[in-house]
Amino acid sequence: MTWSKLKETIESHDSFILSSHVNPDGDCICSQLALYWYICSLGKQAVIFNTNPVPSKFHFLENSDKIVTDHPSKKFDVLVILDASNPGRIGWEGYEEIASYIVNIDHHKDNSRFGHLNIINCDAAATSLMLYEFFQACSISYPSSIAETIYAGILTDTGGFAFSNTDKEVLRICAGLAELGADCSEIYRKIYSSYSTQGLKLRAKIWSTLKLYHNNRICSMEISTEQIDNLGIFYGDIEGMSDQALIGSDVEVGLFIKYSEDTTHFSLRSKGTVDVGKIAQAIPGGGGHTCAAGCTIDLPLDKAIEKMLAMIKEKLG
Ligand SMILES: [Mn+2]
Known part of the structure; x- marks a missing residue:
């Protein structure tokens, strides 16, 4: 099973770099933050590096201030690319050299399966929802801040539960996240009523x-x-x-x-x-x-x- 393979990969390595596509959206940031939380919870080292900064409306998410836009000079054991279907989408050079093992977690149907471990689910409404499935499959329990993060990723990739990828399964999962402490109206307000002057x-x-x-x-x-x-x-x-x-x-x-x-x-x-x-x-x-x-x-x-x-x-x- 692929989720146990991901768990094994994380358990057997020490340093991780997470990245996602250019002009990161809510799903990029939230899926990265959810995986970042898990890796850090094991006492391992993780860096989130994206080409472009986190949009201010997502600054309320825990650890969003840890996401860097300066290319790290050191090497890592594993590179995890989330919510990006091919290496061209990440917008930075040298991804093959920064780590010897590449994991790709994504839900885009044009995914080119460029990783050593590819976890691709084109039916998933969001990559953040795949992180929910990972935690479920491996019985990993997480704090309310991570329920909030996963909820925010699903909310944004379904256009506020308006796109056709919103189905009963998505709503069921989000109800579960609300039970774990995700405050639905508060998250909506922070993301959608947050424009600067x-x-x-x-x-x-x-x-x-x-x-x-x-x-x-x-x-x-x-x-x-x-x-x-x-x-x-x-x-x-x-x-x-x-x-x-x-x-x-x-x-x-x-x-x-x-x-x-x-x-x-x-x-x-x-x-x-x-x-x-x-x-x-x-x-x-x-x-x-x-x-x-x-x-x-x-x-x-x-x-x-x-x-x-x-x-x-x-x-x-
Ligand atoms: Mn996505």
Whole structure:
């Protein structure tokens, strides 16, 4: 059984580095923090290293201040990559050299199984939910702070229990986490009602760029990296804007676009008629799920939008 293999791997090594994908979301951070807690609880050494910092809305999570963005100079026994489907997603170089054994725990269906130990469950609503399964399978009991962390990871990867990956099993697990001490409304408030003043001003700017295409079936909003930098906020603080592009009743595909002079990043959302994961995968380095995906096209904004709209229209018919 794979979970016992993970437990054995942790028990038989001493030092661990945990990493996840660029622009980390709630599931990245929460799955890392849950595993970090377990490794530390055994008296072993663990470092969490991500390319980008933790968005401020997740600062309430225990040990989120321990996550570093400086590439560690030392080597570790084991590298665990969580919630990332291929090494390109982690955004840093030299992952093969930093540890001799690589574990990948993930739920993306485009996973390339690049680890020595791959624990991949494409049916799991979140990687954090897989950590819940690990603790269950190995009878590992954990404090309420970790129930809160796992709950927060599931909450964010299901879009606040709104995406189609929310099912009775997810709700049952979350009810169990609430029983263990996760305060549902408090966690929701901290994550979803936590915008900084600058973040709100930026959101107003983004809303003003709304455009509709293809009989209102495609909606896009955009922001330049220059505007983001000028307001001095983290990319993660505008993470939820991609979901906002999908709230129109006629809209089937939503796009949230971040662009610089010659590079255009798309966060894609779908209500299910179009598999945006497939669209993102067609672009090198892109990927994701049926209803939520991302990719970067190395073209200026207008050319990149043209290319993206053509791909979506072809699928929408
Ligand atoms: Mn995830």
